[in-house]
Amino acid sequence: MTMDLIRTVCLMLCAFTVNxxxxxxxxxxxxxxxxTPLIDGHNDLPWQLRNKFNNQLNETNLYTLNSTHTNIPKIKAGHLSAQFWAAYVPCDTQYKDAVRQTLEQIDVIHRMCQKYPEVFTFAASSQDIEDAFKQNKTACLIGVEGGHSIDSSLGTLRLMYQLGVRYLTLTHSCNTPWVDNWLVDTDSETAVHDGLSEFGKQVVFExxxxxxxxxxxxxxxxxxxxxxxISKAPIIxxxxxxxxxxxxxxxVPDDVLREVKNKNGIVMINFYNDYxxxxxxxxxxxxxxHFDHIKKVAGSSIIGFGGxxxxxxxxxxxxxxxxKYPDLVIELLRRGWTDDEIKDALGRNLLRVFREVERVRDSLNGVTPDDVPIPLKEVQNPCRTNYGYPDTQSSACTPSLYPLVLALTLLTKILV
Known part of the structure; x- marks a missing residue:
């Protein structure tokens, strides 16, 4: 009986200690x-609003929506202080209506913030994120996911910035007329530009x-x-x-992680099982x-959350x-992460990068906007007009040309 009692007491003490x-x-x-504000780099709730409700916010309630990873009660429980919402449209919009579709996603993000002002506040700067945190609100930022969304137009890029867009993912899962996407590294897609074209470099500089x-x-x-x-500012x-x-x-390969560290950028870690x-x-x-590995290779100063x-x-x-974000923070603490390392990953790293991007912007205040368009030969297609390009005749999607292009396409498929 004595040994059983001792064993029981030991188990109770062990359970108490663990708890x-x-x-x-x-x-x-x-x-x-x-x-410290938790800043997440990427959430596709706006695309779910498109898929489920065709962006009709009056048809849903973000307090009670339960068919998504994200709603207001979950945001509160996760202590999510700032979110880059993705203004994403699929690659099959390229050369068609990508700009319109993207503008509608930018619009739904703005309207989402306006519909729930007690929870969200729109943010367009690093200071806005900090102000929202002090007000105990979630800062709403916009990232456009995929360079096809600007239709190879620097003017469109600038206007999207004026609408509050604060990052552009250079590609999604398709090449654009000026940059290659990740699929070329899998050999499932052919590289077109050997990385960035000259216009792609213009996009980065702009x-x-x-x-x-x-x-x-x-x-x-x-x-x-x-x-x-080539970037004058840190990347994400x-x-x-x-x-x-x-x-x-x-x-992200280790050599790139080290270069991100050298250039003071950030890698916001993805939660998708396949990655x-x-x-x-x-x-x-x-x-x-993944958090541990990146910290080991390049330090905690380049790490963030990108669920x-x-x-x-x-x-x-x-x-x-x-x-569930707090549970991940708990796991990092259990693994020996210091308070400062956690605070870096939560939001201080992103705020540092954001401030430096703003500093570079301010240092280039006297530089005029780049107004050199992409060469016509790099973007010409049956559904694009050519106005403004010298010595060309606009014939995009005209009754005379489009059927010819369609017939040639079909003929090619038959012959192959």
Whole structure:
């Protein structure tokens, strides 16, 4: 009986100790999140609003919406202080109505913030994020996901900035007329520009000039290195993970991580299972492995959160929705991360990058906007007019040309 009693007491003491440590880590995590804004780099809720409601916000309620990773109660439980909402439209809009579709996604983000002013406040600067945090509101920022959304137009890029867009992902999963996407590294798509074209470099420089963050998620490895070399401002990966942990071409290789460190940028870690474990299954611990690896290779100063919620079909066990961010912070603390390292990853790194992008913008205040258009031969297609280009005749989508193009396309398919 004595041994059984001793065993029972030991088990009780062990359970009490484990529970006490867990409570201590949770309290510590919540305290850090109360002191530092959690800034997430990428959330696709706006695309879910398009898919489910055709952007009719009157048809839904973000307090009660339960078919998404993101709603207002989950945001509050997750202590999400600032979110870059993705103004994403698919690659099949390229050369068609990508600009219109993207403007509608920018609009729905603005309207979402306006509909719930007690929760959200629109943000267009690093200071706006800090002000929102002091007001206990979630700052809403906009990132356009995919260079096809600007239709190879610097004027469109500038106007999107005026509408509040603060980052552009140079590609999604398709090449544009000026930059190659990540699929060229898988050999499932052919490289067209050997990375960035000359116009692609113009886009990067103009983003530096106006103060828009350059996002390298979704680009080829060659583009990553080219942009890191030429950009005057730090870059971001808004939702990418570590290639050495999961060798998926959407992730960031170690040599690029080190260069991101050299250029004071940030990699905001993606939670999509396929990028976390390169398998359909993953858990919270696997995501923490990416945090640990990037810290080991390049330090905690380049790490952020880029969950990709509502943009992916699978997320890890333990990170089922945006309410689960504190659990990931707890896991990092359990692994020995210091308070300062946690605060860096939560938001201080992104704020530092954002401020530097703004500083570069201000330093280029006297530089005039780039108004050299992309060469016509690089964008000419049956549904694009040519107005403004010298010695050309606009014939895009005219009754005489389009059927000819269609017939030639069909004939080619038949002959092949």
């Amino acid at each position: 006490s440590i867990a409570n201590e880590l949770k309290d510590r995590a919540l305290k850090l999140m109360a002191e 983003m530096n000039r106006i103060g828009m963050l350059v996002d390298l998620a979704h680009v080829s490895e060659k583009v990553m290195k080219q942009v890191l070399e 990966f808004s939702h990418s993970s570590a290639y050495s942990i999961c060798p998926h071409k959407r992730n 976390v474990t390169c398998q359909k299954a993953a858990n919270l611990s696997h995501v923490a492995d 990709d919620y509502d943009g992916v079909p699978r997320v890890p066990d333990g990170l089922e929705d945006v309410s």
